[in-house]
Amino acid sequence: MAPLSWVLALAAGLFCVGLYAVLARRNAVTILMGVVLMLNAVVVNLVAFWRYVEIETAGGLVFALFVVLVTAAQVLVGLALAVALWRSRGTAVVDELESLKE
Amino acid sequence: MRTAHASIMGLQQILFIVFGTIALGAAVAAVALRNAFHSALALAGSCLGVAGLLVSLGAPIVAGVQALVFIGGIAASIRFGPAPLREMTRSVHLGHNRSWWVGVVVAAALCGAIVWMVFSTDLDPAPDAAFIPSGSIEALGVALVSAEGFVLPLTIAVLLVGVALAGAARLVGRR
Numbered sequence: 001m002a003p004l005s006w007v008l009a010l011a012a013g014l015f016c017v018g019l020y021a022v023l024a025r026r027n028a029v030t031i032l033m034g035v036v037l038m039l040n041a042v043v044v045n046l047v048a049f050w051r052y053v054e055i056e057t058a059g060g061l062v063f064a065l066f067v068v069l070v071t072a073a074q075v076l077v078g079l080a081l082a083v084a085l086w087r088s089r090g091t092a093v094v095d096e097l098e099s100l101k102e
Numbered sequence: 103m104r105t106a107h108a109s110i111m112g113l114q115q116i117l118f119i120v121f122g123t124i125a126l127g128a129a130v131a132a133v134a135l136r137n138a139f140h141s142a143l144a145l146a147g148s149c150l151g152v153a154g155l156l157v158s159l160g161a162p163i164v165a166g167v168q169a170l171v172f173i174g175g176i177a178a179s180i181r182f183g184p185a186p187l188r189e190m191t192r193s194v195h196l197g198h199n200r201s202w203w204v205g206v207v208v209a210a211a212l213c214g215a216i217v218w219m220v221f222s223t224d225l226d227p228a229p230d231a232a233f234i235p236s237g238s239i240e241a242l243g244v245a246l247v248s249a250e251g252f253v254l255p256l257t258i259a260v261l262l263v264g265v266a267l268a269g270a271a272r273l274v275g276r277r
Contacts, residue, residue, distance in 0.1 A: 040152045
């Protein structure tokens with residue numbers, strides 16, 4: 001089995017790719033995808049620590065399942081908001097959504 | 103015996119490298135592609151790689167849920183979902199914002215710091231490759247539905263998903 005450090009390094013890479021999408025992309029849907037990538041990295045970390053450190057209990061798996069469920073809920077609402085914005089404003093560019101500044 | 107043990111370890115490490123490459127490569131593609139529809143396809147590939155990683159770590163249940171939710175749910179909703187969502191993902195071709203280099207610097211610095219910390223820490227050695235976590239599925243089921251376990255958090259999480267689903271349907275259905 002691969003060492004724990006390899007899994008943690010891979011999760012760090014996934015998280016940072018998602019972080020770049022959140023910071024640098026303009027499309028609301030692609031930003032949501034970045035958040036999904038970051039939460040995927042969290043799931044990998046939780047399962048890795050369960051497998052290598054605390055395999056006797058199921059706590060790590062339960063937390064990983066909860067993270068997947070919460071991610072699903074967050075993406076559902078985010079996609080629905082993006083669709084509502086597209087309908088009302090005709091754009092999915094987050095830079096153009098400045099109504100809270102007014 | 104030792105040769106068989108070494109071959110198991112080699113196979114598991116090869117699987118880890120293959121699935122990790124798929125997950126990371128598809129994630130980079132999802133972030134780099136300009137078309138949101140193509141990004142969604144790449145994200146589905148990345149989630150597939152992560153699911154393979156979870157299976158290789160001994161968590162097939164989490165991998166199955168992950169595949170069902172992300173590949174079956176999100177990618178399918180972008181491909182077969184409501185017409186405005188399909189129109190938006192197909193027609194929008196957007197690159198990166200003007201301060202994209204800040205994102206590169208922050209992400210690279212954070213990744214470097216985490217990797218440095220991970221490899222400079224004396225972590226426990228890898229568990230025995232021949233040890234398969236038997237009963238983990240049964241233990242997970244008991245933990246999810248027992249009163250001493252996680253039945254209340256599970257109920258709250260399911261309620262949260264249900265409310266989010268209803269809210270999303272209301273938002274998308276409103277004209």
